[in-house]
Amino acid sequence: MSAYSVSRRGLLGAGAGIAAASLLGLRPAAAQQKDIRVFWWGSQERADRTNRAVDAYKKANAGIDAKTEFAGWSDYWPRLATRVAGRNAPDLLQMDYRYMFEYARRGAIVPLDQYLGNALKIEDFGKANLESCSVDGKLYGINLGVNSSCAVFDPAAWEAAGVAPLAFGNSWDEFVSKCAAFAKGNKRKKFYATMDASGHEPGFELWLVQNGRALYGEDGKLAFDEKDAGNWFKLWAELRKSGGCVPPDVQALDKSTLDTSTLTLGYAATAFPHSNQFVGLQQLNKAKLDITAFPVTAGGKPGQYLKPSQMWSIASDSKNPEIAVKLANFTVAEAAGAKILGVERGVPASSGMRELLGPDLDEVSKKVVDYIGKLGPYTAKLPPSPPKGAGEVAFVLERVSQEVAFGVSPEEGGKKFVTEAASILKRG
């Protein structure tokens, strides 16, 4: 019995020790008032640049500590949402146009208007780049870079096939016949002119806009019908038939990441990423790549649009929003920070920073900036905010496009997609 009570006391002591240690462990964190946490999604390349920028900021501002963390796109959102739910959100977080409305309207991120002109010196972003980061008239995001959809291709592969690659202003018909010609001239095995972009939401959206429709209307409902979707699937079915685009089982290897793009995997000579991804894509590809616009619809409207590729937002739980805003400002509006980030997140929204970066840009980054500069005639205005459930609709588009590619008729695919998408939007 005495041995028991001794060990009991010992255990009690150990327990007390652990409790004390955890208290001690917590103390410095609570005492430190200038701690912020930064969280973003993206590649290793982006992480390296962002960490360097944060370190530079810490060096210039003694006493401020910023802990950084990043994740891939698909891991980022669950992690962010669980943290917000647990009242443990990072102070400075990377936001996407699609999610901004939801986070802002639920009060998970704060309006930034009060910082404009003092901690946040982004007047030279221009009206469009501020509006594209606003919800209900208030600024919720700090534009980290402007981008647009684009076509990226391997010029050498097109040349080897004896066909001129896609160029600014080419129509979809021209694109289709070029891809068919590529299939005839190409000698490489299991190699095709282009990826199969029929399940690619940005491509579908811009094609709709070119044809006078849209993906979503102002009312948050679908702004196209079965026939439109069927025609889109038909366009790609034709490419599949001529051997112009990759077969469905090859396209299904593409997991919407740069390293699984059919271009990177060596199956296709053309891909359709976002323009800022050109930097990352070039790094993964040995072949020298080039960038151009999506095909246009003959006699149609411009379909591309400039959007914030991503933005900084501040969590409403943040205890140091001011510091977070200042760090964000450093990365987008101060020479030292903006130079480190470069154009990896897109072309800077600030005209001042754009001019500053201009002369120092490497060849790859320069192509991106030039591309955005040339895009003017092909751009329409920003579409209305995507409704709740839009993310799931994008998944459905991919799935139905696969069903069509593996055998369902385009007409039936169009019907299926519209029915399912509408029911998702209804559920919200």
Next chain:
Amino acid sequence: MVSFTAGDAVARRPAKPGRLSRFFFAGNGAGYMFLAPWLIGFLGLTLGPALASLYLSFTDYDLLQSPRFVGMDNYVRMATGDAKFAAAMKVTFIYVILSVPLKLIFALALAMAFNRGIKGLPFYRAVFYLPSLLGGSVAIAVLWRQLFAADGLVNSVLSVFGIDGPSWISNPNYSLYTLVVLSVWQFGSPMIIFLAGLRQIPQDMYEAANMDGASKARQFFRITLPLLTPVIFFNFVIQTIDAFKAFTPSFIISAGTGGPINSTLFYTLYLYQEAFGFFRMGYASALAWVLVLIIAVFTAFSFLTARYWVHYDE
């Protein structure tokens, strides 16, 4: 800590506590003390969250807003209007029905080979166990692509015979079967258990059978299998539960999509998509409880039939 204080009270003032706490704590203080790390973990990290998810399954919780009670809506939706739920069920059942028996047969065959006593057994045992450790790792996604993609190793081998194979891993007609192969490849843990079970079978039985002129096949069906049934039963139940809960293979190989065309949409992956892709925590909780129910029914069924085929040598 709680159980400790209670046990302490019993030791000092045995008269005071009520009947219930006497039942739990009388003289068992030390035992509960030692159990405490597990108990605290079980109550705080397993039972608590599980009960919370039971509550959430009747709500429309979406992480950002507080949950709203919706009654049976989630369960009704599952039963009536969710095509993706049906697809996930189908995929999961095919996976369970194919992978569990194949894996057990494969594991047993290898265990029997090892049981013959070969040189360097510990080495081979370790080597064959290795896939079980690797199965859930991200490297497997890369490896499986190298094997089963359009220009993968499998097709290179097939092309030698003039066969132009499809991209197995990304073709909805075959993709699920590549995951079954992956599962069978991770036969390590049932194999080790089988091996232990085989060692338990008394050698004199085989000697006697040999003496009576029983063939090897007859020995297998008359001695090995019957005496191994408790181990087979154990492996079967554990592997079935595991197969129902399978998540990582599809998650890493299909990059969380369950594609192409939902062909690898495991039940748990669908649950994950609903919870963390579309933030429908309420619906995902309901899905989780239905899975618990399915596994419980299956396990209960296994135990009920066990008396007819599991042979315990008393």
